[in-house]
Amino acid sequence: MDKQNYEKKAYEAMKAKILNGHLRVGDRVPENMIAKELGISRTPVRRALVMLETEGFLTIESNRGAFVSESKVTVSHFIEMLEMLEILTTKTMEKIENKGIFFEKQGTDAYLHTMERCLERKDVNGFLEASWESIFNFMKYMGNTYAQSAVRRIGIDFLTKAPKEIALIPYHNGAYLIEQHVNIINALENREFEKAATLVRESVNYFIIKTFR
Template identity: 40%
Template sequence: MPEKETFEKLAYITIKEKILSGKLRVGDHIAEASIASELNISRTPVRKALAQLEAEQLIETKANRGATVIESEMSAGHFVSLLEIVEMLVLQTISKLENKRIPFDAQIFEEKKEMLRKHLQKKHEDLYMEVLFDSLKSFVHHMQNSYADRFIQMLESDFDLKAQKEIKVLPIILAEETEKGMNSVLKNLQNESYEEAKKDVKELINKFIVQTFR
């Protein structure tokens, strides 16, 4: 990835994390110069990151006022951008499991899968979502990265409070595909087939993205 795109992505993730964590609240001004100084980059990638966040309706930019955090719903574009960050975090977790030779205990996830199945059968959709996010948090926690842990927690809160109805039903619509994907990921991790596990993750996230725009 070209250096400029890397800086832009860094600025994008940094600002979004500040918004989702509440460090930047509705009405707060986002200073390009401050973000650029914090990340030790130029203001150009920060400006491009702000443009992307504005397209996701997280901020608005006005002449002579700059960028300001606004109240927003979770649009389809916003949801997809979050899915892409989730994919990145899960893939990094798998890489850490491989590189650090961290033992992977699949039993806890087998138990969570069973809980998901029961909640789905009983049409307890809220409980299903709780366990689904808990499974994601438990997996990403293998990274031992406080940013990753906070991001998943913020994603759950953001999804619950801001997701539009058509987005909130996606995990239920894709419940069968999610279970198949989890089964394959767990099996490949147990077999230490890390690249295959990464493929499984990418395929599952892509199914969510495709379904988002249907």
């Protein structure tokens, strides 16, 4: 196995531990234990730690090590996230319409199928990850790396820093979320952009209301 594969193995293992709660907010990441557990040296583990810090999962402190980033997602922050996603999503739709870009629904359909399977298996983390990946994948149509980075950061913040009562809101309303995704995709495929934008606004308002219940 080459160096890159070792790094990927370490990265995926540590990310999984964070997402499934084995490593919680504020926990120190046991570098030596991870290396021993995976049967690799500490060097690829350290490189993977840097990758995870870049993505916002960890904070690396000099002479102290790496720690799972502190939770910063409050109710108001979550609502700001939703509002930002609404703006970026509708802007992407505008670009698809104005530039005459062909919308390919197959890629988004794959994420929806994953969300449905995760909902059936009660796989919360899998459902939430697939939901954010579907949004990130759609944002590629904008062709704006800043917008893509913003969505990636929002997703990582939500997955790693949101308290349980906020993190579970999309999952507990999973059937609605999937249905709205399907309706939006169909509207985009039929180039009904105004309808698609309206559905996005409806979805955001729905989750804002759910946040206060």
